[in-house]
Amino acid sequence: MKEQVVAEQISQELLLNYYKKMLELRDFELKVQELYRNAMLPGFVHLYVGEEAVAVGVCSHLQTPDLVFSTHRGHGHALAKGVPARVVLAELWGKATGSSGGRGGSMHMYAPEYGFMGTNGIVGAPIPLATGGALSAKLRNKGHVVVSFFGEGAVNSGSFHEAVNMGAVWELPCIYVCENNLYATEMAFKRATKNTSVASRAAAYGMRGVAVDGQDVVAVHTAAEEAIRLARNNEGPTLIECRTYRYVGHHEGDPGTDYRTREEVQQWKAQDPVKLARKRLLDGGMDESKIKAADQEVENIINDAVEFAQNSPDPSADSVTDFVY
Numbered sequence: 001m002k003e004q005v006v007a008e009q010i011s012q013e014l015l016l017n018y019y020k021k022m023l024e025l026r027d028f029e030l031k032v033q034e035l036y037r038n039a040m041l042p043g044f045v046h047l048y049v050g051e052e053a054v055a056v057g058v059c060s061h062l063q064t065p066d067l068v069f070s071t072h073r074g075h076g077h078a079l080a081k082g083v084p085a086r087v088v089l090a091e092l093w094g095k096a097t098g099s100s101g102g103r104g105g106s107m108h109m110y111a112p113e114y115g116f117m118g119t120n121g122i123v124g125a126p127i128p129l130a131t132g133g134a135l136s137a138k139l140r141n142k143g144h145v146v147v148s149f150f151g152e153g154a155v156n157s158g159s160f161h162e163a164v165n166m167g168a169v170w171e172l173p174c175i176y177v178c179e180n181n182l183y184a185t186e187m188a189f190k191r192a193t194k195n196t197s198v199a200s201r202a203a204a205y206g207m208r209g210v211a212v213d214g215q216d217v218v219a220v221h222t223a224a225e226e227a228i229r230l231a232r233n234n235e236g237p238t239l240i241e242c243r244t245y246r247y248v249g250h251h252e253g254d255p256g257t258d259y260r261t262r263e264e265v266q267q268w269k270a271q272d273p274v275k276l277a278r279k280r281l282l283d284g285g286m287d288e289s290k291i292k293a294a295d296q297e298v299e300n301i302i303n304d305a306v307e308f309a310q311n312s313p314d315p316s317a318d319s320v321t322d323f324v325y
Contacts, residue, residue: 010218012284018060018217019277020294022052025076026274027302028085032075032092035306036252042094043105048076050247053273054179055080057220058147058240061228067115067133067146069126071179072107073246074119077149083111085301086308095312102315103323123184124157126150127176131163134174134237145173145231153184155198164239168205173231175224176239179214185250186259199241207237214242215271218280245271 029047036045048055051073059068059080070077078088083099091098091109098104099111107121117133120126130148137144154160155178167174178198182189190196202209208230212223220242227238245268249256256265281291 012286015281016294018056019281020298021056022274023298024301025052025079027298031302033252041092045106045252046073047248047252048073051179051244052076053217053220054214054242054244057217058177058224061224064115065144067117069117069130069148070119071126071149072121078116081116082114083116085305089305090309090312093309095309096315097312124154124159128159128163130174131167134172137173143232145228147175147177149177149179152178152180152189152198156193165205167237168207171236174237175227175231178241180241180243181246199239202239209239211241214244215273217273217277
């Protein structure tokens with residue numbers, strides 16, 4: 001069964017917290033973009049700009065022992081799960097103080113102490129990994145849940161079918177979150193599959209599927225809250241389709257202009273999740289000074305992350321064989 005989630009009412013203070021966390025994700029990624037373009041960061045980055053409401057709306061309900069399995073576009077998931085910005089940026093910078101000691105970079109970043117089980121460069125790979133984590137959680141019976149993030153490009157892979165089927169038949173405490181941003185690299189979803197409703201696919205596995213406006217953090221909050229409640233109560237998994245959009249190219253270096261129109265991008269930018277949350281706060285009577293204080297707090301976090309990462313040591317050469325088996 002596919003449901004369309006309608007956002008519930010939440011307090012202004014909670015919305016302010018969501019706004020602040022989304023702004024942290026946004027400003028962090030814009031800083032990463034700036035550093036990368038100035039050749040200060042090694043490797044390769046896929047930015048999360050535009051999709052912040054998904055990570056924040058889902059991860060806000062999670063506890064530290066709950067696990068998140070991420071994608072190649074995972075900086076936002078790490079931050080939303082509680083990994084400090086300075087630790088994430090140090091990892092992107094290849095520094096010893098990063099979450100993986102500078103060894104993982106953008107697409108192999110782990111922070112298990114925060115319940116963050118890694119970004120992943122293989123499309124669809126987080127889905128079976130999360131399903132295995134959910135089986136472990138069910139066997140341990142501690143009330144923990146697992147979240148798998150993935151893009152719409154992953155739902156035509158065998159790993160999606162096999163893992164979701166197993167999650168459903170074993171009633172595992174897993175929340176499968178599809179971040180449907182319409183494009184897998186430059187491939188439009190409507191060109192790759194006949195059924196573009198990801199949430200409707202849940203019916204084939206006998207599990208709950210819901211569709212939600214992924215630009216509305218309150219709507220995502222509502223959908224995730226119910227899915228996580230069901231999972232904690234041993235009532236099985238949920239497939240959540242969050243319809244969202246990346247404002248930047250697939251990766252830093254892709255202008256994102258050859259396969260989508262300027263009008264489409266502008267239409268989605270009119271639904272910017274950070275700006276929508278700010279407007280909702282002001283319309284709800286929030287004192288603007290509180291919002292500006294949140295803005296300043298985020299600016300301080302990002303500045304601290306840059307200073308920390310830039311001044312952190314490189315990994316020592318004599319540690320080259322550490323963690324090698």
